[in-house]
Amino acid sequence: xxxxxxxxxxxxxxxxxxxxxxxxxxxxxxxxxxxxxxxxxxxxxxxxxxxxxxxxxxxxxxxxxxxxxxxxxxxxxxxxxxxxxxxxxxxxxxxxxxxxxxxxxxxxxxxxxxxxxxxxxxxxxxxxxxxxxxxxxxxxxxxxxxxxxxxxxxxxxxxxxxxxxxxxxxxxxxxxxxxxxxxxxxxxxxxxxxxxxxxxxxxxxxxxxxxxxxxxxxxxxxxxxxxxxxxxxxxxxxxxxxxxxxxxxxxxxxxxxxxxxxxxxxxxxxxxxxxxxxxxxxxxxxxxxxxxxxxxxxxxxxxxxxxxxxxxxxxxxxxxxxxxxx
Amino acid sequence: xxxxxxxxxxxxxxxxxxxxxxxxxxxxxxxxxxxxxxxxxxxxxxxxxxxxxxxxxxxxxxxxxxxxxxxxxxxxxxxxxxxxxxxxxxxxxxxxxxxxxxxxxxxxxxxxxxxxxxxxxxxxxxxxxxxxxxxxxxxxxxxxxxxxxxxxxxxxxxxxxxxxxxxxxxxxxxxxxxxxxxxxxxxxxxxxxxxxxxxxxxxxxxxxxxxxxxxxxxxxxxxxxxxxxxxxxxxxxxxxxxxxxxxxxxxxxxxxxxxxxxxxxxxxxxxxxxxxxxxxxxxxxxxxxxxxxxxxxxxx
Numbered sequence: 001x002x003x004x005x006x007x008x009x010x011x012x013x014x015x016x017x018x019x020x021x022x023x024x025x026x027x028x029x030x031x032x033x034x035x036x037x038x039x040x041x042x043x044x045x046x047x048x049x050x051x052x053x054x055x056x057x058x059x060x061x062x063x064x065x066x067x068x069x070x071x072x073x074x075x076x077x078x079x080x081x082x083x084x085x086x087x088x089x090x091x092x093x094x095x096x097x098x099x100x101x102x103x104x105x106x107x108x109x110x111x112x113x114x115x116x117x118x119x120x121x122x123x124x125x126x127x128x129x130x131x132x133x134x135x136x137x138x139x140x141x142x143x144x145x146x147x148x149x150x151x152x153x154x155x156x157x158x159x160x161x162x163x164x165x166x167x168x169x170x171x172x173x174x175x176x177x178x179x180x181x182x183x184x185x186x187x188x189x190x191x192x193x194x195x196x197x198x199x200x201x202x203x204x205x206x207x208x209x210x211x212x213x214x215x216x217x218x219x220x221x222x223x224x225x226x227x228x229x230x231x232x233x234x235x236x237x238x239x240x241x242x243x244x245x246x247x248x249x250x251x252x253x254x255x256x257x258x259x260x261x262x263x264x265x266x267x268x269x270x271x272x273x274x275x276x277x278x279x280x281x282x283x284x285x286x287x288x289x290x291x292x293x294x295x296x297x298x299x300x301x302x303x304x305x306x307x308x309x310x311x312x313x314x315x316x317x318x319x320x321x322x323x324x325x326x
Numbered sequence: 327x328x329x330x331x332x333x334x335x336x337x338x339x340x341x342x343x344x345x346x347x348x349x350x351x352x353x354x355x356x357x358x359x360x361x362x363x364x365x366x367x368x369x370x371x372x373x374x375x376x377x378x379x380x381x382x383x384x385x386x387x388x389x390x391x392x393x394x395x396x397x398x399x400x401x402x403x404x405x406x407x408x409x410x411x412x413x414x415x416x417x418x419x420x421x422x423x424x425x426x427x428x429x430x431x432x433x434x435x436x437x438x439x440x441x442x443x444x445x446x447x448x449x450x451x452x453x454x455x456x457x458x459x460x461x462x463x464x465x466x467x468x469x470x471x472x473x474x475x476x477x478x479x480x481x482x483x484x485x486x487x488x489x490x491x492x493x494x495x496x497x498x499x500x501x502x503x504x505x506x507x508x509x510x511x512x513x514x515x516x517x518x519x520x521x522x523x524x525x526x527x528x529x530x531x532x533x534x535x536x537x538x539x540x541x542x543x544x545x546x547x548x549x550x551x552x553x554x555x556x557x558x559x560x561x562x563x564x565x566x567x568x569x570x571x572x573x574x575x576x577x578x579x580x581x582x583x584x585x586x587x588x589x590x591x592x593x594x595x596x597x598x599x600x601x602x603x604x605x606x607x608x609x610x611x612x613x614x615x616x617x618x619x620x621x622x623x624x625x626x
Contacts, residue, residue, distance in 0.1 A: 054451075057451070058454065059450070059451055059455055059619075059620065078459065079457060081457045082457045086451065088451040090448035090451065092447045092448035092451055092452055093452075094368050094449070096367075096368045096371040096372040097367065105360065108352060109458055110456045111457060112351065112352065113350055113351065113352050114352070
């Protein structure tokens with residue numbers, strides 16, 4: 001029997017959730033709904049990411065509010081946990097067991113019958129690229145191999161919601177690429193995946209949808225580029241490499257939205273309050289002046305910039321997060 | 327103020343052949359057996375502290391059975407004169423001392439670490455993010471440890487008692503000897519409980535394997551011995567109740583008709599002490615697991 005399916009209920013819904021550890025605040029008054037696809041849970045260390053993950057995994061009871069999976073409270077409803085796969089940040093694996101034995105154990109705990117669990121464990125491990133180490137003891141595994149074993153244990157019972165806490169930590173580039181490809185495939189197959197990380201480029205490789213947590217609150221959520229556009233107190237930077245950067249700068253400074261220019265070696269970095277108008281102006285200026293442009297790009301157009309802006313600036317209204325629409 | 331937010335890709339979901347598993351699932355009521363199997367599997371793979379005592383228990387069984395057979399032949403030649411039953415029971419009772427010793431090693435190696443290691447490594451996150459209740463976990467761990475340690479402290483005396491019955495010269499003799507089987511079972515249950523529950527409770531309380539192992543060994547070897555001597559020398563049987571090994575001995579001696587020491591507590595008192603220690607261990611275990619299951623323990 002499967003858990004009762006509430007089709008209308010979103011895979012993840014957090015309702016006014018707060019968690020305190022004694023006097024220490026874990027998260028504060030977070031309300032969030034996550035739909036199908038990959039969502040990056042971002043934030044510096046200690047921001048409250050793991051607390052949020054554990055609330056969603058049913059490992060923490062909220063001090064206030066509710067964490068729901070498919071409309072059911074995950075802390076109290078065991079049935080709905082069958083639809084959940086969680087790969088924690090910490091180790092917690094049994095070194096004495098082989099990878100296959102460990103993942104089989106996890107499959108059985110999720111209700112997969114013993115006769116089938118072993119096959120599913122093998123398939124999950126092969127899927128994640130551990131086919132050559134499937135019967136090796138975990139004791140001899142590298143950090144990256146352990147990460148992949150944990151990932152396999154989170155996927156082995158075919159869950160609908162997958163929570164991955166820092167899943168790429170310690171992985172070599174090949175393993176990283178393998179895991180990223182696997183996560184993308186899962187998302188394409190209709191799963192809801194929440195990935196917690198403080199390494200932004202990892203998340204950027206997977207999704208543009210983010211929830212940015214800082215000091216226990218949601219600072220921003222939605223599409224990362226939309227969020228960037230909403231940060232109007234920070235001018236957008238555009239970097240242009242060309243043969244005559246000073247001439248380009250002189251012409252650009254005539255635009256009223258340009259607030260600053262800065263020269264680098266063979267390049268000029270322009271700060272503007274209206275990126276769209278600047279991008280319209282640049283081709284015209286380049287053609288008029290006959291400049292030879294080698295490259296054009298924005299150092300702000302990535303998660304790191306968004307992350308830095310939101311976490312280093314003092315939020316003027318912490319209760320009103322930036323919201324990036326789609 | 328909280329605000330409603332929705333994130334997540336809402337684009338096209340590509341069908342890649344994903345199909346939900348719709349087959350039979352392991353009933354939740356039997357999920358504790360998965361934990362039990364894991365206890366046995368990890369114990370067997372992990373430590374010589376498990377294999378050697380189990381080998382010792384098997385050797386004790388073989389030697390004791392051999393002595394029983396030899397004694398039976400001697401008694402048979404003597405024409406059945408003089409306390410045959412008493413001597414056979416004596417072998418069983420004495421052998422229990424060895425079974426108990428191997429049980430102590432097993433408990434110190436595995437039972438004290440059963441919860442402490444999971445607490446330290448963060449395994450709870452794997453367990454309790456799945457459809458598993460804390461009580462299932464407790465049941466699974468306990469059953470695994472009872473089976474493992476019971477291989478020495480329960481199976482040893484019970485198998486010997488069965489061998490003893492089988493060695494009877496005729497059916498009447500066998501029927502007469504039958505009561506030693508339930509006696510051995512009782513002794514096995516008491517002895518196994520006295521090892522498993524306090525040991526696992528200690529591990530749950532202290533949360534660190536080495537500390538729990540040290541405390542357990544110090545208790546069984548130093549404190550118990552000291553308490554037994556003090557109780558015996560000062561004729562204070564109630565003080566002797568604090569020594570679990572002596573409590574088990576008193577119960578065993580009573581069951582197998584061994585003469586009791588004047589400084590020993592009454593058998594019912596010793597039995598009650600075993601129950602109290604066991605319940606205390608169980609309560610410590612259960613409280614720790616129930617609180618830790620939703621405390622978000624993530625390793626240290």
